[in-house]
Every structure is written in C-alpha cells, then in structure tokens.
Amino acid sequence: MPAADALVELDVEVAPRWAFRLQSHGGRDGVLRARDGVLERLLHVEGAPVWISVRQLRRDLVVFVARSRSRDAAGEGIARMRFALGVDDDLRPFYERFRTDPLIGASLRREPWLRPARRPDPFEALAWAICEQLIESDRAAAIERRIVISFGRRCRCCGLRDLPSPPALAALAPAELCAVDLAAGRALALIRAAREVARGRVDVDPAGDHERAWRRLRTIRGIGSWTIDSLAQAGQGHHDVVPAGDLAYRKLVGRLQTGDPRARVEEAEVREYFSRYDPWAGMAALHALRAAFTRAARGLPLAA
Structure with a gap:
C-alpha cells in the first residue's frame, strides 16, 4: 500500500437495517483481524489494496473506514465489507414470520442478530469451500492459513494479508497446493475454478448470473452441491440456500x-x-x- 500521505480515506456511518452485533473475533484463516473492538481487513479492488476497519459505536451505528489509492476503490472496499457483515440485510420479515416457530422461534428471539458468515469477495467463498470439503474444520483452517501466507498478498504498512487473486491461484501447479496439505483432487479443483474466474468464463459476483456460474462450476471435477451452496450463501448472499451436504x-x-x-x-x-x-x-x-x-x-x- 502507498505511503499514508498518498492515500484517500473514506469514512461511512451505517445504521443497520436490523438487529446487528459486530463480531468480536477474527478469522481462522488469518485475513480478518479483530482487536480492541475493531475489525480490520485488507482487500483488493482491481488490484489496488484497500485497508478497511469497522467499529460498532452504538446499537444503531456502525462506522466503516477505508484507505486506498482512490476514492472509488475505498468505496468498493466498504461496499464489500458491508455485504460480508450483512449490516444492510433487512431480516425483519424473517423474524416476524418465524419468531414463534417451535423449532427456531426461541433462537430468533434470543439472537435476532444472527447471520451466516459471509466473505467480502465471492471468490474467497468458492476457494475456501473447495478447501473445506470433507475434512475437519481445524485442518481446513490450517490449510487456508498456509495458502494465504505462501501465495497471498501482504500489506507492509498494516501487516494484514489477503488471499491470492484468481490469476495467482490459476498459475500454481497442483504440487504447490499439495505442499500446504491440500489434497490433490481439491488442488486441481481449486486451480481449475480459479482459471474459470480469472478468464471471465465464470462470474461469481453477487450481482451476476448465479445459475449460469453454478452450472459452469459444476462441470469441474471435485465441485459439487455443497461447494455451490457454500458459495451461494457465503459469497453471493442467498438466504434461501442451505449447505445441505454439511x-x-x-x-x-x-x-x-x-x-x-x-x-x-x-x-x-x-x-x-x-x-x-x-x-x-x-x-x-x-x-x-x-x-x-x-x-x-x-x-x-x-x-x-
């Protein structure tokens, strides 16, 4: 990231549309940092690094701060983190309809702020879903940390790390991913998925044609319904999708x-x-x- 005096800083105050509690912990993959009530994340927008911090000051006030080379990149970084945290999701219709449900009503009333964990970049959700197939969560998190450290991007100023880009993953040899303990079949699936995204043949953006992207991804050996469901929920914001294979x-x-x-x-x-x-x-x-x-x-x- 450029020197501090070369950066644009953008502050945005958000009133959550529904009950919201900012998480107090970072990510097990090493890319989301939490300290002193503040979440910090390094993202990349068209290759430009964006440092994001998020703090909840009141029940009805969440403050996002972004620093980057341009105001547009900073704004896009904030938009991605707003999506990841679900701060703009209006869950009132869900709450009103099911708050007395015999199975989930008590949970809804007790924790109305509960939301599925999301990723600010849909490719992250896809990549990590492939890594997490059919293995223990602790082992999957360790593999993801190794991928971030070995192949990801790091900001020298803030010390935060980001996942490798789709082109960077697409350029790896399967043996390089196997060296960080990813199974050979999953290494091939991850590289092939990265190539599809990098070459524009698959658009996983939340605003894209999801059905078309899912169909294309399903043609890759090693990508099945659980991986697609995880992408849909964690990367594209589908509240209607259950990762049913879990x-x-x-x-x-x-x-x-x-x-x-x-x-x-x-x-x-x-x-x-x-x-x-x-x-x-x-x-x-x-x-x-x-x-x-x-x-x-x-x-x-x-x-x-």
Whole structure:
C-alpha cells in the first residue's frame, strides 16, 4: 500500500437495517483481524489494496473506514465489507414470520442478530469451500492459513494479508497446493475454478448470473452441491440456500425426524425439511443448528 500521505480515506456511518452485533473475533484463516473492538481487513479492488476497519459505536451505528489509492476503490472496499457483515440485510420479515416457530422461534428471539458468515469477495467463498470439503474444520483452517501466507498478498504498512487473486491461484501447479496439505483432487479443483474466474468464463459476483456460474462450476471435477451452496450463501448472499451436504445439518435433521442422535439423512431430505421456511431456508437452518447446540448445552431434548 502507498505511503499514508498518498492515500484517500473514506469514512461511512451505517445504521443497520436490523438487529446487528459486530463480531468480536477474527478469522481462522488469518485475513480478518479483530482487536480492541475493531475489525480490520485488507482487500483488493482491481488490484489496488484497500485497508478497511469497522467499529460498532452504538446499537444503531456502525462506522466503516477505508484507505486506498482512490476514492472509488475505498468505496468498493466498504461496499464489500458491508455485504460480508450483512449490516444492510433487512431480516425483519424473517423474524416476524418465524419468531414463534417451535423449532427456531426461541433462537430468533434470543439472537435476532444472527447471520451466516459471509466473505467480502465471492471468490474467497468458492476457494475456501473447495478447501473445506470433507475434512475437519481445524485442518481446513490450517490449510487456508498456509495458502494465504505462501501465495497471498501482504500489506507492509498494516501487516494484514489477503488471499491470492484468481490469476495467482490459476498459475500454481497442483504440487504447490499439495505442499500446504491440500489434497490433490481439491488442488486441481481449486486451480481449475480459479482459471474459470480469472478468464471471465465464470462470474461469481453477487450481482451476476448465479445459475449460469453454478452450472459452469459444476462441470469441474471435485465441485459439487455443497461447494455451490457454500458459495451461494457465503459469497453471493442467498438466504434461501442451505449447505445441505454439511454433516452438521444431515445429523440435525436426522435427529429431528427420528429422535436418534446417530441418525443421518441425505442432502435431499435436509432441503425438504427446511423448505417450509422458504425463502429463508438458509437462515432457518442456521437458527435450527444454534437452537440445537443451546438445548444440548442445557440438557434439553430437541424440538421437533
């Protein structure tokens, strides 16, 4: 990033459209930093680095500050972080419709600010979804940290890091990703997905043609429904999408339907179960999982 006197600083005050609490922790992949109540993130807008900080001063006031080479880049960086944090999402219709629901109502009333974790760049969501396929979360986070450190971008001024760009990942050899513990099949899938995005054949932008992008990505070996669902929810803002292949949801629905804590169902059954909450199926699934954890911690049975 250029010297401080060469930067443009942009401050934006935002009143959240619905109950909101700024997260107090950073990211396990090492790109989001949290300290003293402030979130900090390095992003890149058309190659230009943008340093973003976010602080919540009051229940109804969140302040975004961006520094970059241009006002446009700073503004786009703030827009991406607003999307990632969901500060502009109006969840009142979801709350009003389901606040008395026997499964998720208590969770909604207790934590109305709960939102799915999102990424400021949809390619991040895609890349990390590929890395997180069928492995433990701790191991996936360690792989992601290694990718960021080995191939990502770092700001010498603020010390923050960003993921490697799609062209940078596309240029890697599979062996380089295997060297950071990514499985060979996933390394190939990640490189091929990066090439599709870098060459403009897949547009994963939240404003793009999502169905077309998903179809194209599904032609890549190693990218299936769970990866696409994760991209849709975490990278493109779909509240109606449930990552139905996630083991946590398959176990949750299995237990809700049978009462057996060891039961598991297939993806289709997860989607069918949460279809009653359309177009908020993804939000409902998140609250259902949170409600299950809360009740288990209290030694209570799950609601049906």
